[in-house]
Amino acid sequence: MQPYQQRLASLLAVSGALFFAPGLRLKDGRPTPYFVNLGVLRSGRLSLELGRCFADWLAHSGLAKQSPVLLGPSYKGSAIAQAAAIALWQDHGVELEFDYDRKEAKTHGEASGQGSWFVTGALRPGRPVLIMDDVGTSMATKIELLDKLGAEGRRQGQEFAVLGVALAVDREQTQAVYDEHGQVMEGVKGADALAAFTQKTGLTVWPLLGIRAAVGYLHQSREPVLVEGRRRPLDDGLLARVDEYLAVYGREARP
Numbered sequence: 001m002q003p004y005q006q007r008l009a010s011l012l013a014v015s016g017a018l019f020f021a022p023g024l025r026l027k028d029g030r031p032t033p034y035f036v037n038l039g040v041l042r043s044g045r046l047s048l049e050l051g052r053c054f055a056d057w058l059a060h061s062g063l064a065k066q067s068p069v070l071l072g073p074s075y076k077g078s079a080i081a082q083a084a085a086i087a088l089w090q091d092h093g094v095e096l097e098f099d100y101d102r103k104e105a106k107t108h109g110e111a112s113g114q115g116s117w118f119v120t121g122a123l124r125p126g127r128p129v130l131i132m133d134d135v136g137t138s139m140a141t142k143i144e145l146l147d148k149l150g151a152e153g154r155r156q157g158q159e160f161a162v163l164g165v166a167l168a169v170d171r172e173q174t175q176a177v178y179d180e181h182g183q184v185m186e187g188v189k190g191a192d193a194l195a196a197f198t199q200k201t202g203l204t205v206w207p208l209l210g211i212r213a214a215v216g217y218l219h220q221s222r223e224p225v226l227v228e229g230r231r232r233p234l235d236d237g238l239l240a241r242v243d244e245y246l247a248v249y250g251r252e253a254r255p
Contacts, residue, residue, distance in 0.1 A: 001213060001217060002056075002057075002060065003056070004052070004053045004056035004057055004060070004208065005053075005208060005209050005213065005217075006217060007049065007052070007053055008050070008053045008168065008169075008208055008209045008214075009209060009213070009214045009217045009218055009221075009223075010218075010221075010223055011041075011046065011049050011050060011053070012036065012169070012214060012218075012225075013218055013223045013224065013225045013226075013234075014223070015040055015041055015046050016040055016226040017036060017037055017038050017040050017041060018034060018035075018036050018214065018218075018225055018226070019034065019035055019037075019225065019226035019227070020033055020034045020225065020226070020227045020228065020238060020241075021035070021227075021228050021229070022228070026137060026176075027137070027138070028137070028138060028176040028184055029176065029183075029184035030176055030184055030186065030249060031186065032245065032249075033238075033241045033242065033245050034211075034241075034242065034245075036134070036135050036169050036171065036211075038050065038076055038080070038134040038135070038168060038169075039076055039134075041079075047079060047083045048083060048086065048087060050080065050083055050168065051080070051082075051083025051084045051085075051086055051087035051088075052087040052091060053168070053208060054080065054083070054084035054087065054088075054132065054166065054168070054208065055084055055087035055088040055090075055091055055092060056091070057166070057206075057208050058084065058088055058092075058094075058166075059088070059092050059094070061206070063130060063163060063166075064088060064092065064094050064096065066128055066163065067096060067128065068096065068127070068128040068129055068130040068163055069096070069097050069098065069099055069122045069123055069127050069128070069129050069130070070084055070085050070096055070097070070098040070099075070130055070132055071098070071099050071100065071101075071118075071123070071129050071130065071131050071132065071145070071149070072098065072099075072100045072131075072132050072133065073100070073101060073131070073133055073141050073142065073144070073145040074100055074101050074102070074103060076133065076134045077100065077131075077132055077133040077134065077141075077145075078100030078101075078119075080132050080133065080134060080168065081098040081099070081100060081132045082098050082100075084098070084132060085097070085098040097120070097122035098120065098122060099118050099119060099120045099121075099122040099123050100118070100119055100120070101117050101118055101119070101145055101148050102116075102117055102118065102119060116152065116155070117148040117149075117151060117152050118148070118152060123149075123152055123156075123160065124156070125156050125157065125158040126158065127160065127161075128160075128161045128162075128163050129149065129160045129161065129162045129163065130162075130163045130164065130165075130166060131145060131146075131162065131164070131165040131166070132165075132166045132167075133165065133166075133167055133168070134167070134168050134169065135167060135168065135169045135170070135171055136165070136167045136170055136171065136173075136193065136194060136197075136205060136207070137171050137173050137193060138175060138176070138193060139165075139193055139194065139196075139197040139205075142165055142197065143197070143200075143201070146162070146201060149162065162203055163203075163204075164203045164204035164205060164206060165197075165203055165204070165205045165206070166205075166206045166207075166208065167205060167206070167207045167208065168207075168208055168209065169207065169208070169209055169210075169211060169214065170194070170205075170207030170209070170210045170211065171211050172210050172211050172212060172246060172250050172251055173193050173249055173250060173251065174189050174190040174191060174192055174193060174249055174250065174251050175190035175191050175192075175193045175196060176190055177189075177190040187248055189248060189249060192251040192252075193251070194207075194251075195251070211242070211246075212242075212246070215234060215238070215239060215242050216239075218233075218234045219233075219234045219235070219236075219238075219239045222234075225238075
C-alpha cells in the first residue's frame with residue numbers, strides 16, 4: 001500500500017467513518033455488515049487529512065499535471081474537492097480550481113436566464129474535469145453529475161473533457177438486482193458497478209482505497225474501529241464477515 005492509502009485506512013478507523021453494526025442497509029436496500037460515511041469528517045483536521053490523501057494521489061498519479069478542475073458532487077463530494085485543492089496547494093505547490101453542483105439550476109444574478117448548475121465558475125470551456133467523491137456503490141450520483149455537466153457544456157457551447165472519477169473508498173460492490181415488483185433481491189450478485197459505469201460512460205474510475213485493502217490493513221495494524229458503538233481492533237471475526245459479505249455482493253478482487 002502507498003503511504004496515502006495507509007493514512008486513509010487509519011483515518012476511516014479513527015474518525016468512525018468506517019463502522020460495523022447489525023441491521024445496516026444500503027440505499028438500494030441490500031444488507032451490509034459495515035458502512036462508510038465520510039460525512040463524519042467534520043473538523044478541519046480530519047477534512048484536511050482526507051484532502052491530503054487525495055492530493056498525494058493526484059501527485060502520485062500524475063493527474064495534477066493536467067490541471068483539471070476538481071469537481072465534487074453535492075454534498076460530500078463538494079467538501080472533498082475543496083479539501084483536495086487546499087492540500088494540493090499546501091503540500092505540493094500545485095494550484096487547481098474546484099467546483100460543485102447545485103441541486104437546482106441557478107437562474108438569477110450572474111446566471112440570469114442561463115440556468116447554471118455549478119457554483120464557483122471554475123468550469124470554463126476547454127478545461128479538463130476530474131470528478132471526486134466519497135464512495136462508489138451504484139454510481140448513480142456520478143451519472144446525475146455527468147448529466148448536469150453535459151447541460152453546462154451545451155450552455156457554454158463546448159463539451160468538457162472529463163478525465164475520470166476519483167473515489168476515496170471503493171466498496172467493491174456489484175449492482176443490486178430487483179425482482180419484477182421492483183424489490184431488491186437479497187443474496188443475488190449483480191453486475192460489477194464500476195465496470196457498468198465505465199461501460200456506460202467511457203470513464204475510468206480510480207479508487208484511492210478498496211475496502212478489502214482497508215480492512216486488511218486495519219486487521220494487521222490492530223487499529224481500533226467502531227463496532228456496535230464501541231472501539232476495538234478489527235479481529236478475525238470481523239474480517240470473515242467482510243469476506244463473506246463480498247462473496248455474496250462483491251465483485252471479483254482486482255490486482
